[in-house]
Amino acid sequence: MDLIIVGAGGHGRCCLDIAREIYDDIVFLDDGLVGKTINDCKVIGGMKDIQVLREKYSNIFIAIGNNKLREELITQAQEIGFNIVNLISNKSIISNYAKIGQGCVIFPNVVIEPNSTIGDGCVICANSVINHDAFIADYSLVNSSSVIRPTALLNKYSHIGCRCLIGKEIEEASSIEDGKVVI
Template identity: 55%
Template sequence: MFKNEMMKRRGIIIKKLLIIGSGGHGRCCLDIARDMNIYDQIAFLDDNHVHETINGCDVIGTVDEMSSYYPEYSDIFIAVGNNKLRKKLSMQAKEIGYYCPSLISPDSYISRYANINEGTVVFPHSVIEANANIGEGCIISSNVTINHDAVIEDYCLIYCSTVIRPNTLIGSLAIIGNNCTIISGSKIKACSDIRDGSVIEPSDKYSFEVGV
């Protein structure tokens, strides 16, 4: 606290991040946020671990207290694996006034021509190629490859070691399991749950629903 006060007096901007969720996913997001080396202070909100310290990071309150920490914390990251709940909490945070940054591991490869929208996390050793478009609030797990011109809509979860081939379209809130291959030109409908190891081709019956 003393250090923060001295920095304020000297006109130094203290950059703070609030992470919602201190479970396994939240702890991994904390690692990525630290690796990015842009935040001076990071704290958790979590209903189950209030006033605990997890991986060197304090749990300062509950999720329902989100509004109480704005604008002391202007940046917030929703580290919740459930797609629908992640979307709900993201909407609440934005209404309060928070900015939802993306957390992108320095050990991932992102083309300068790819687009990643806010609130998305990209784990280590993922590859996102030229002109791929990643929506808001997505989880791109480790060793995922998203080829050029693929579109991932908002609040999707792509598990480890999956390959999304060129010119595919993944509908919002979809879950793509581990070690899947989504063949070029395939369209996955919103809210789909694709099991581990699946190979999806354009001829498969996954009609696409826009914006669900």
């Protein structure tokens, strides 16, 4: 199966490792790295090439850490007709009763418990735990080793740092620093 990953920076390279669990024909798009090979994967163009590449590729993943830019690029790819995929590590544990939107990446050692919801375009980094009944709204990012407690609500564009404990509602577009406890 084919896949374009948009973004060949650090986040894109991490997503590539998960993509290799599923896809065998993977290329990058990255305006700043066109013509390079990153981790044995070719950067075949930039964003200006996305429309023409739809003829050859059907699946796309937007590996951009900026929440709002990720939303813009996912919307653009949808309008072109790409299938927006999830990249979910086979080393994660996800309840059959959890809901996950499209365009999400779930890194290794993540636990997503029953009746939790992950919106579209979310990034859940390694070793994080999303407890039961938590709600993570669209285009949010939970960094490594954070815990989102039961019934916590992260509103759209939330950015949670590493090693955080979140146990209440987080306002839209909030950025929580590494190591913070918000209960």
